[in-house]
Amino acid sequence: DAKTTQPNSMESNEEEPVHLPCNHSTISGTDYIHWYRQLPSQGPEYVIHGLTSNVNNRMASLAIAEDRKSSTLILHRATLRDAAVYYCILRGPSNTGKLIFGQGTTLQVKP
Amino acid sequence: EAEVAQSPRYKITEKSQAVAFWCDPISGHATLYWYRQILGQGPELLVQFQDESVVDDSQLPKDRFSAERLKGVDSTLKIQPAELGDSAMYLCASSLEWGGLETQYFGPGTRLLVL
Numbered sequence: 001d002a003k004t005t006q007p008n009s010m011e012s013n014e015e016e017p018v019h020l021p022c023n024h025s026t027i028s029g030t031d032y033i034h035w036y037r038q039l040p041s042q043g044p045e046y047v048i049h050g051l052t053s054n055v056n057n058r059m060a061s062l063a064i065a066e067d068r069k070s071s072t073l074i075l076h077r078a079t080l081r082d083a084a085v086y087y088c089i090l091r092g093p094s095n096t097g098k099l100i101f102g103q104g105t106t107l108q109v110k111p
Numbered sequence: 112e113a114e115v116a117q118s119p120r121y122k123i124t125e126k127s128q129a130v131a132f133w134c135d136p137i138s139g140h141a142t143l144y145w146y147r148q149i150l151g152q153g154p155e156l157l158v159q160f161q162d163e164s165v166v167d168d169s170q171l172p173k174d175r176f177s178a179e180r181l182k183g184v185d186s187t188l189k190i191q192p193a194e195l196g197d198s199a200m201y202l203c204a205s206s207l208e209w210g211g212l213e214t215q216y217f218g219p220g221t222r223l224l225v226l
Contacts, residue, residue, distance in 0.1 A: 101153025
């Protein structure tokens with residue numbers, strides 16, 4: 001499975017946009033980019049995923065570089081509830097389904 | 112909204128004792144996963160079930176860990192005997208089907224402390 005690299009931690013101010021980067025230089029053509037987040041004392045939860053085009057949902061946006069070697073999760077207006085560990089995970093369609101988590105990025109949101 | 116249920120939420124046990132964790136996935140979800148998360152790290156898959164069959168247990172320490180999903184619904188993960196290094200969060204997740212694009216839904220986890 002291809003590897004992802006994320007910063008260990010980031011800080012943001014409440015109500016400001018947050019851009020969480022992820023590098024995946026060895027991504028294969030069929031790998032999807034998935035993001036999960038884990039709030040304190042909870043299990044991870046799905047955020048968003050994409051293949052090539054940018055994606056939007058009610059939680060966030062995903063911007064994917066043209067060469068697909070990096071992507072950025074965008075939280076448009078961070079709230080205190082968005083403080084969590086964010087994981088960028090590559091998944092191929094032939095994968096049995098397991099999620100391979102890295103260290104993730106710990107996002108701190110300041111009021 | 113349907114959720115994955117896990118119990119107990121917290122468990123303290125002594126070294127060499129047996130412990131068991133229970134998971135009830137979202138109704139209709141065929142695939143069930145058990146992950147272990149050591150403090151400060153991301154979760155790591157222990158075992159994956161498709162219905163009642165094990166799909167992947169390559170990372171399950173089989174000398175002391177066992178998992179079952181007898182009727183293809185709820186599941187139990189057991190550790191016997193527990194060791195100090197087993198202290199961790201045990202997370203259960205489920206998905207509608209197996210495959211690399213299926214969204215996984217996680218339960219709240221069971222936090223185990225082995226003394």
